[in-house]
Amino acid sequence: MISREKAKKNICRIIDEESSRIIKIGEDILRMPEKGFQEFKTSAYVQECFGKEGIPFRSGLAVTGVRADLGGGSKGPRIALMGELDALSVPEHPFADVETGAAHACGHNAQLSGMLGAAIGLKRSGVLEHLAGSISFMAVPAEELNDMNYRLDLRKKRKISFMSGKQEFIKIGCFDDIDMAIMIHGSEGRGAGVSESYNGFLFKVSRFTGRAAHSAASPHLGVNALQAASLALSALNAQNETYLDEERARIHSIFEIPSAAVNVVPAGVVMETQVRASNVESILGASKKADRALKAGALALGAKVAIQTIPGYMPTIQNKGLIEIYRQNVIPFIPGQKFYFNPPKASSTDMGDVSQIMPAIHPYMGGWKGSPHGRNFEVTDKNLAYVVPAKVLALCAIDLLWDKAGQAMSILRETKPALTKKRYLEIQEKNFNRSLYDYSR
Ligand SMILES: [Zn+2]
Ligand SMILES: [Zn+2]
Structure with a gap:
């Protein structure tokens, strides 16, 4: 039986030997950026x-997802390493697809090289027989x-039930036998660390309908x-002062005017x-507040809003x-840098959904410059x-x-997940809803 330290040294040596291949994986995927559910x-x-x-x-899990499994020498918990x-x-973006505009401006290409590099290392090192559990x-x-339109269409065709990959993985049972989940997200700088938490959110698609007419003559x-939509946006902005700081509310919108001409009243x-x-x-x-703002815009103009x-x-x-295990393992690779603990972030990730039903982490690793999205x-x-x-x-x-x-086992003993899978699905399914407000009569 080798020692844990020896096993860890071995795996780092093997990954170093494979480093040019792992870098190539990251760089190849950088050059094939594809949008969600089209990868x-x-x-x-x-x-x-x-x-x-x-x-x-x-393969073919939630349209494009892939899951591979490696078993240890004896039974134990199952850990997901994700990208x-x-x-x-x-x-x-300099590496954007010229046709689709998609780019790896969030660094997910490095998540895949990391996940695949870990698989290569664990498989080749012979360490698996010493592990109790599986990966x-x-x-x-x-x-x-x-x-959103593309995804709603996939939902209509019953190819997915939820709008994101991890949500769909939960729904179709890909996490049913998983006990904890880890992924690493790329970040600016040369350090590594973790944000205390991320916001959650709901998504709204509001269709304002009016009536076309000549903009000047009639x-x-x-x-x-x-x-109507502009007024709704102003109302949403006016509501901003009603949130407590700790709620970290961020409500942001975009408009699309499908058929617009400046001399036609937008319908x-x-x-x-x-x-x-x-x-x-x-x-x-x-x-609820946002719905009031959206209705207010339609009401004022005598429009409809769905x-x-x-x-x-x-x-x-x-x-x-899991943060502590990540911290201990990452520190030797970031000499001269302090492992950082950032305050809660207003952005969101569907790792949040996973984290509601099992122990999970979404920490950062440097090696990037610029601002995500x-x-x-870009990688530095x-x-x-x-x-x-x-x-x-x-x-x-x-x-x-x-x-x-x-x-x-000790993490599993100490963590009571916030939700069961059943409850999670109930809550999220209830969050799908539509209502129509017609002020045109
Ligand atoms: Zn992102
Ligand atoms: Zn990302």
């Missing part, structure tokens, strides 16, 4: 990597919540849907809104035990961005499952 090339690429290593996998498949629309490697679709015959405007806050109660409260509410992500609970978010240190996450994921798995999985 077909990326999914095929991930499957090929598992296939080359002889790691059995399942996200999707890019997002940032057409001005699932998941490539999950569609973390970025956008392209605006009195028209009903201006753009004015149809689609407004998308994300209603974010720190806890479920505040999200539901903010959602509000479709769609479940967004749940607030993220970062598991303290910006045109300038390929080793830190692509290779170190592979090592740290593998090292965390070893720590958790070593010695009869003592550390994993």
Whole structure:
């Protein structure tokens, strides 16, 4: 029986030997950015990597998702090491797809090289026989919540029931046999750390309908849907002062005017809104307020508004035990840097949904510059961005499952998940609803 330290050294050596391949995986995926639930090339690429290593996998999960499994020498908890498949629309990014505008401006390409690098290391090192439990490697679709029409269409065709990859993975049972989940997200700088939590949110698609008329000759015959939507936006902004600081409410919208001409009174405007806050109660409260604002815009102009509410992500609970294991394993790779503990963030991730039903973490790893979702978010240190996450994921798995999985078992004993899967699905399914307010008569 080798020592845990020896096993950890071995795996780091193997991952170092494979580092040029792991970097190539990250850079190849950078050059094939695809939007959520459309990551077909990326999914095929991930499957090929598992296939080359002889790691059995399942594909086509939630459209493009992949899950591979490696068993340890004895029974124990099952840990998911995860990476996200999707890019997002940032057409001005230097590696954007010229046709779709999709770009890896959130660094999910490095999540996949990290997850695959960990799989390669764990498979080749022979460490698995010393572990009590097993490891699932998941490539999950569609973390970025956008392209709502495309996803609603997939839902109509019954290809998905939820709008994001991890939500759908939960629904279809991909997490049913999983006890805890870990992923690492790329971040600016050279350090590593964790944010205390992330907001949750609901998504709204509001369709304002008015009546077209000549903008100059006969605006009195028209009903201006753009004015209605603008008033709704002003009302949402006016509500901002009604939130407590700790609710961290962030309500933000965009407009789309499907057929617009400046000399026609706009008859149809689609407004998308994300209603974010720190806890479920505040999200539901903010959602009700937002509906009032949307109705107010339509009421003032005598328009109609159809509000479709769609479940967004749940607030993220970062598991303290997993944070500590991540911290210990990442520190040797960030010399001269302090592991940071950031305050709660107003942004959101569907890792939040996973974190409601099992211990989970969504920490950061540096090696990037610029701002996430910006045109300038790019890798500056390929080793830190692509290779170190592979090592740290593998090292965390070893720590958790070593010695009869003592550390994993103690985390499971100390963590009571906020929700069962059943309750989680009930809440999220209830968050799908639509209502129509017609003030045109
Ligand atoms: Zn993102
Ligand atoms: Zn991201």
